[in-house]
Amino acid sequence: MSASSEATSSGALARAIGVDDIRNLARRRLPKFIFDYLDGGADDEYTRRQNSRSFNALSLIQRVLVDVDSVDTSTTILGMQTSVPFVLSSTGASRFYHSEGEMAAARAAAKANVIYGTTSSAMYSLEDVASVGDAPRFFQVYVFKDRAVTKDYVMRCRSSGYDAMFLTVDCATAGNRERDIRNQLAIPPKITLRAIWHLLNAPGWSMDYLTSQAWSFPNVDGYVDESTKGDFNTAAEWFAGQLDRSFAWDDAEALCKDWGGQFVIKGITSVEDAKIAVSIGATGIVVSNHGGRQLDHAPTTLEVLPEIIDVVGDKVEVLVDSGYRRGTDVIKALALGAKGVLLGKAYLYGLGAGGEAGVSRVIEILKSELERNMMLMGLQSISQITSDCVRWRDPGFLR
Numbered sequence: 346m347s348a349s350s351e352a353t354s355s356g357a358l359a360r361a362i363g364v365d366d367i368r369n370l371a372r373r374r375l376p377k378f379i380f381d382y383l384d385g386g387a388d389d390e391y392t393r394r395q396n397s398r399s400f401n402a403l404s405l406i407q408r409v410l411v412d413v414d415s416v417d418t419s420t421t422i423l424g425m426q427t428s429v430p431f432v433l434s435s436t437g438a439s440r441f442y443h444s445e446g447e448m449a450a451a452r453a454a455a456k457a458n459v460i461y462g463t464t465s466s467a468m469y470s471l472e473d474v475a476s477v478g479d480a481p482r483f484f485q486v487y488v489f490k491d492r493a494v495t496k497d498y499v500m501r502c503r504s505s506g507y508d509a510m511f512l513t514v515d516c517a518t519a520g521n522r523e524r525d526i527r528n529q530l531a532i533p534p535k536i537t538l539r540a541i542w543h544l545l546n547a548p549g550w551s552m553d554y555l556t557s558q559a560w561s562f563p564n565v566d567g568y569v570d571e572s573t574k575g576d577f578n579t580a581a582e583w584f585a586g587q588l589d590r591s592f593a594w595d596d597a598e599a600l601c602k603d604w605g606g607q608f609v610i611k612g613i614t615s616v617e618d619a620k621i622a623v624s625i626g627a628t629g630i631v632v633s634n635h636g637g638r639q640l641d642h643a644p645t646t647l648e649v650l651p652e653i654i655d656v657v658g659d660k661v662e663v664l665v666d667s668g669y670r671r672g673t674d675v676i677k678a679l680a681l682g683a684k685g686v687l688l689g690k691a692y693l694y695g696l697g698a699g700g701e702a703g704v705s706r707v708i709e710i711l712k713s714e715l716e717r718n719m720m721l722m723g724l725q726s727i728s729q730i731t732s733d734c735v736r737w738r739d740p741g742f743l744r
Contacts, residue, residue: 358370358706361710364691364711367706368384370694370699370703371694371695374549374698374699375442375697376534376543377528377546378534378540379547379697380697381524382528383697384524384690385525387520387641388520391642392634392640392642392644393638394637396636396646399646400677402737403681403735404737405673405677405735406733406734408723410723413720413725416720416724418430418719420728422460423662423684424508426481427460427685428457428459430684430686432459432460432664432686433454433459433461434462434687435485436693437465437466437467437468438466438468440560443697443700444556446468447469448474449701451463451478452478452701453701454480455477455478458480459480460480460483461474461481461483462484462485462511462687464485465485465486465487465564468562470566471484471498471564473563475507484510484511485510485611486511487513488596489588494587495600497567497568499600499603508606508607509609509629510607510608510609511611512611513612514610515633515639516588516612517590532577532581533577562577562584565583594621594625597622601625601626609631610627612631612633612635613632614632614643614644619653619656622657623657629661629664630662630664631666632650632653632664632665633666633687634646636667645668646668646678650681664687665685665686665687666689670690671714672711675711676730679727679730680731692704692707
């Protein structure tokens with residue numbers, strides 16, 4: 346059995362102990378240019394690396410001789426009941442990693458009663474994703490120059506029963522992802538000697554790609570010329586050309602009012618922006634540096650989370666993302682005041698390693714880690730995770 350095919354087997358997934366093991370399986374199955382697109386960050390990838398290192402700045406406080414025979418990891422995020430305090434966040438273009446893309450992730454989330462988010466740049470329509478089970482879900486929107494398109498997304502999300510809308514605000518332009526440049530990344534893959542070499546070293550992924558439906562962005566099919574509907578390159582060009590760099594806070598406020606429900610601003614790293622988000626009516630914010638994929642040398646989310654919580658934590662629900670791969674990482678964020686943690690790369694490694702089964706394994710691993718470490722800390726429920734559960738190490742620890 347090849348390494349690539351073994352990565353998708355149930356045995357290989359079952360033997361994976363942590364998310365890093367799942368990451369290694371994904372690296373074995375995916376072509377290098379696809380894995381690097383998933384795994385990489387901007388410029389020198391300093392922020393990407395620091396995201397993971399930052400968790401070492403906090404110690405966990407263990408309380409003993411507490412009855413932890415039963416531990417409850419369920420909670421409520423933005424009014425949505427969920428079995429765990431982490432969310433499978435919107436990532437876009439998930440068919441890059443597996444032909445079933447967003448549908449596989451949505452099914453895994455629904456089975457585990459985990460919140461799932463999809464996005465404008467998904468490779469399955471928002472209506473298709475909404476048809477998967479009854480689990481809570483949200484839609485992440487980018488704002489287009491043609492405001493009628495954004496309004497149409499709002500109506501489609503209402504009709505499809507989405508529970509919340511997220512607006513991503515840290516993508517005025519794409520980050521400089523040097524791995525992609527070095528790999529001469531082209532989506533869909535162009536037939537070059539380099540690409541052929543990568544594809545030959547990933548036979549499982551290559552067969553999946555060649556035998557599945559052609560890639561497309563169905564969420565934009567209704568807005569492109571009828572003759573080019575379903576064409577990946579046309580949709581990608583339309584999408585890139587429609588992103589509005591002039592979009593500002595007053596536009597975000599108008600979108601918030603138009604949606605009229607749970608509305609979350611994603612991509613906050615400053616107290617000032619957090620306060621503005623509250624002032625325009627947002628019901629939640631996501632403290633995020635986009636996984637280190639946009640602005641390199643942006644602060645890690647653990648660095649800025651406490652000060653943002655201090656200022657707006659009693660006014661909106663504060664979520665957080667970027668670099669979370671352990672149950673203890675989730676506990677640390679909750680202890681600092683976050684209501685929940687958004688996962689991106691962590692579950693996409695699972696998708697790349699084994700489709701729906703891989704995503705389910707990531708959920709299983711993280712939930713197990715969460716339960717185990719709550720027991721070790723003497724915690725019976727998520728509500729008991731407070732600032733008393735952590736302490737900062739020496740401030741120079743990360744230097």
